[in-house]
Amino acid sequence: MALDASAMTASPGTAAKPPRTRPPGVWVQGWRRFRHNTTGMLGLSLVCLVVAVAVIGPFVVHYDPNDQSAMIKFGAKSAPSLQHLLGTDRMGYDVLSRIVYGAPTALAVGLGTMLVASVIGITVGGISGYAGGMVDELLMRFTEFFLVIPVFIIILAVVRLFGIVVVGTPLESIPYLNLMTIVFLLGLFGWPPIARLVRAELLRLKQMEFVEAARCIGTLRRDILLRHILPNALPSIVVVVALGIGGAILAEAMVSFLGFGDPKAISWGQLLYFNYEALKVAPWASVAPGAAIFITALGFNLLADGLADAFNPRLKQ
Amino acid sequence: MLSTPASSNSPLIGAAAPALLLRVSGLAVHFFTGDGVVRAVDGVDYQVRQKETLGLVGESGSGKTVSSLALLRLVPRPARVVSGRIAFEGEDLLAKSERQMQAVRGKRIAMIFQNPAYSLNPIYSIGDQLGQILRWHDKIGRKESLARVAELLRLVGITDPVSRLTQFPHELSGGMKQRVCIARALLCNPALVLADEPTTNLDVTIQAQILDLLDELKGRLGTSMLLVTHDMGVVARMANRVTVMYAGRICETGEVRTIFRDPQHPYTRALLESMPRIDQSYSGPVKPRLAAIAGRPPNLIAPPSGCRFHTRCPEAVPDCQRLLPEMAEISPGHAVSCLRRGSPGRETVGAVA
Numbered sequence: 240m241a242l243d244a245s246a247m248t249a250s251p252g253t254a255a256k257p258p259r260t261r262p263p264g265v266w267v268q269g270w271r272r273f274r275h276n277t278t279g280m281l282g283l284s285l286v287c288l289v290v291a292v293a294v295i296g297p298f299v300v301h302y303d304p305n306d307q308s309a310m311i312k313f314g315a316k317s318a319p320s321l322q323h324l325l326g327t328d329r330m331g332y333d334v335l336s337r338i339v340y341g342a343p344t345a346l347a348v349g350l351g352t353m354l355v356a357s358v359i360g361i362t363v364g365g366i367s368g369y370a371g372g373m374v375d376e377l378l379m380r381f382t383e384f385f386l387v388i389p390v391f392i393i394i395l396a397v398v399r400l401f402g403i404v405v406v407g408t409p410l411e412s413i414p415y416l417n418l419m420t421i422v423f424l425l426g427l428f429g430w431p432p433i434a435r436l437v438r439a440e441l442l443r444l445k446q447m448e449f450v451e452a453a454r455c456i457g458t459l460r461r462d463i464l465l466r467h468i469l470p471n472a473l474p475s476i477v478v479v480v481a482l483g484i485g486g487a488i489l490a491e492a493m494v495s496f497l498g499f500g501d502p503k504a505i506s507w508g509q510l511l512y513f514n515y516e517a518l519k520v521a522p523w524a525s526v527a528p529g530a531a532i533f534i535t536a537l538g539f540n541l542l543a544d545g546l547a548d549a550f551n552p553r554l555k556q
Numbered sequence: 557m558l559s560t561p562a563s564s565n566s567p568l569i570g571a572a573a574p575a576l577l578l579r580v581s582g583l584a585v586h587f588f589t590g591d592g593v594v595r596a597v598d599g600v601d602y603q604v605r606q607k608e609t610l611g612l613v614g615e616s617g618s619g620k621t622v623s624s625l626a627l628l629r630l631v632p633r634p635a636r637v638v639s640g641r642i643a644f645e646g647e648d649l650l651a652k653s654e655r656q657m658q659a660v661r662g663k664r665i666a667m668i669f670q671n672p673a674y675s676l677n678p679i680y681s682i683g684d685q686l687g688q689i690l691r692w693h694d695k696i697g698r699k700e701s702l703a704r705v706a707e708l709l710r711l712v713g714i715t716d717p718v719s720r721l722t723q724f725p726h727e728l729s730g731g732m733k734q735r736v737c738i739a740r741a742l743l744c745n746p747a748l749v750l751a752d753e754p755t756t757n758l759d760v761t762i763q764a765q766i767l768d769l770l771d772e773l774k775g776r777l778g779t780s781m782l783l784v785t786h787d788m789g790v791v792a793r794m795a796n797r798v799t800v801m802y803a804g805r806i807c808e809t810g811e812v813r814t815i816f817r818d819p820q821h822p823y824t825r826a827l828l829e830s831m832p833r834i835d836q837s838y839s840g841p842v843k844p845r846l847a848a849i850a851g852r853p854p855n856l857i858a859p860p861s862g863c864r865f866h867t868r869c870p871e872a873v874p875d876c877q878r879l880l881p882e883m884a885e886i887s888p889g890h891a892v893s894c895l896r897r898g899s900p901g902r903e904t905v906g907a908v909a
Contacts, residue, residue, distance in 0.1 A: 371633075448674035454630055456662030456689050456740070466688075470679050 269474060272549040279545015285538025293346050296339035304340040304505050307331040319523055328510070328524035329517050338531050340505045345488045345535055348422055348506075352487035353480045355426025360433025361469075361476065367434065368441025369464055379438070382431045390428040391493070397424055398499045417501035421494055425487050436479050440472035447471075474550035478543050485539030492532050507532045576643075577747060577780050578604040578627070583640030585622050585631050592857040596635065597623045598804040601883065604748060609774060609781040611795030611812070613788065613827070617853050619804040620784045624750045627782075628661050629654075645747060663693045666741035668751040672733035672758075676725035682709070683721030686740050693744050708739040713769060731762035738769065742777065749774075752784045767793060788831050792816060797889075800824050803854050803864040806883060810890035820892040822869045823849075863895065871896050879903060 273279050302308075302323075307330060319326040325334035367378040401420050405411050413419075444450060445468065453467050494500055495508025496515075510528035518525050581601045587594035597619040604610045614620045625631050627642055629649060642649040649660065669675040677685050686708075687701035696704075702721055709717035712735040725733060734754065741749050754770065755763040771794060774781055783794055791798055792812060799809040800823065808821040819825045829847040851868040854860050860867050866876035879901025881893040893899045 448669050448671055449677040451630075452667070452669055452675045452737075452740075453677070454661070455628055455667040457658040457660070457693065459658065467677055471677070 269549045276545040278541050282541025289535045293342035300336040300339050302333035302336045304336045325527050326523040341507045344506045348491040349484035349488045351422040352425040353483045356429035360430035364434035364437025368438035382434050386431045394424045418504045444468045478547045481543035485536040489536050575606050579643040581641045584638045586638050587635045594856045602799045604780050607778050609795045611791035611798040612784045614801035618801040663744040665748045666746040668741045668754045670753040672737050681722050712739045749781045808892045814890050820897050821894050822871045823865050
């Protein structure tokens with residue numbers, strides 16, 4: 240605090256209380272640009288719609304998703320009516336409530352998968368980009384190895400084998416174990432794009448003068464990575480993650496459609512699987528879950544698109 | 557090598573010689589690249605005294621930036637400090653542990669960068685990123701640190717410093733950002749500020765303001781400065797003494813006055829002649845041409861034998877190809893490394909593979 244006296248007296252007390260209001264940072268700025276982005280806002284609305292359905296829907300719909308009582312009065316594959324707005328499916332379930340209860344599953348799959356993928360991807364990409372040299376080389380080859388694995392075959396095989404192995408063990412009682420296995424596997428094979436992006440961002444940011452400046456003021460290596468480099472890479476990471484959520488939901492639908500889904504979980508892919516054979520008789524039972532998958536995946540893709548534009552500094556006006 | 561006792565005793569103009577703050581001797585930084593060893597800095601000596609500004613001048617690639625980064629022990633990979641001593645405040649910086657160096661960086665030696673636009677982190681507000689440094693170095697609280705930051709922002713001539721604390725770098729102009737960077741460098745009251753071309757990326761009017769500011773602050777705070785630049789004009793204005801570098805070696809060192817009035821090394825002369833002078837007319841019937849230095853800077857993987865400047869030197873004699881000149885004092889405080897000025901030479905043919 241040993242500056243010269245004039246500077247000390249020049250700021251009598253005013254410096255002591257910094258104002259609370261913060262002007263726009265990257266996030267607020269990004270949001271402002273995002274708001275004017277039509278595709279992005281459309282994506283956000285679709286995602287919000289799905290989230291709203293997942294949160295509020297279960298309290299609104301009349302039928303339990305496992306309620307087959309429609310069989311008694313309406314019968315299976317009955318057309319949409321006032322009682323069953325989207326009709327009933329092959330097994331006499333109310334299609335609307337199956338769709339509504341499928342929304343949380345879809346979101347959980349999307350978010351869970353990307354959580355797993357992000358943790359692995361950011362760690363691998365972070366180490367790779369920051370350490371450089373031989374470590375980088377090895378980790379990137381490892382990443383490429385994961386990129387060329389035929390993901391679906393492995394997922395199908397593991398899900399089936401794991402399903403058999405757990406029978407009779409305490410693991411069997413874990414709810415949604417099958418679904419969690421799928422999520423975990425999707426994440427396990429979904430991280431390479433994130434790792435590559437994080438690495439690229441780190442290589443770029445590492446060269447920035449502010450990182451050098453941070454080093455020159457004695458900042459620890461760990462703090463440089465956590466406080467200066469990673470936060471600057473976050474906007475790009477958010478974009479790939481948003482894109483990945485849509486992809487993960489589609490992938491889970493595919494696994495379920497092939498009949499490898501969790502029998503206890505209500506998933507849109509499974510609805511398709513159960514009903515596609517009756518496509519001609521009861522098209523509503525197949526079209527509705529298809530549309531739900533479409534809307535959700537489209538929503539996340541458009542959202543990612545909008546985010547990419549909003550965080551791209553070159554588009555700044 | 558420079559005969560140091562004489563030079564450190566030589567008087568500054570109108571004052572007794574202040575104590576030595578920094579003495580770099582025999583510093584060598586080599587880049588170990590796939591193509592070979594680049595001798596970017598190859599046996600360099602210079603001193604910075606208390607409250608003095610030393611101008612480190614040279615063209616790009618002469619090793620001036622690397623030799624200043626070496627002071628913080630932050631030479632970029634694949635470079636390494638291969639030899640030398642850096643005595644700063646009586647301690648050898650090259651002998652310190654990485655942990656001890658962290659306490660030097662930013663606290664005792666601070667740095668101002670070339671490009672203010674990129675040297676501030678875009679995601680932190682000014683108050684946050686400057687306060688962070690203080691909290692880390694001085695272990696003080698958030699409130700206290702922000703007060704100190706505001707005080708420094710005022711010192712570097714930023715109006716309404718308190719409201720600037722919450723602003724982000726992109727909301728400031730280039731000159732303003734450089735002021736913030738200067739404030740950042742001065743936060744912990746460092747003994748030495750390294751300014752690496754602090755005005756190169758600013759427009760001319762702002763350059764003048766920033767130079768004035770640096771000059772004023774240096775006088776007020778009593779900080780020493782190592783000014784790395786290729787701009788002789790900036791040196792003439794800011795520095796007390798000048799060290800001229802060429803291809804990783806020192807050519808000449810001395811008081812600014814001496815160097816500008818009586819340059820001895822052919823490279824220094826050529827450098828000064830390549831600069832327009834205010835006391836010379838460039839219009840009229842006879843238009844004098846600015847002299848350029850012929851040739852290109854040498855490849856430092858295989859530097860020329862003998863004196864590194866001999867390939868471009870107008871005064872070169874056969875001996876220059878053979879002997880590497882060493883620094884020798886030709887008058888108090890003025891040292892030159894040139895065989896034609898009586899510097900001792902060291903046989904190099906065969907010594908450098």
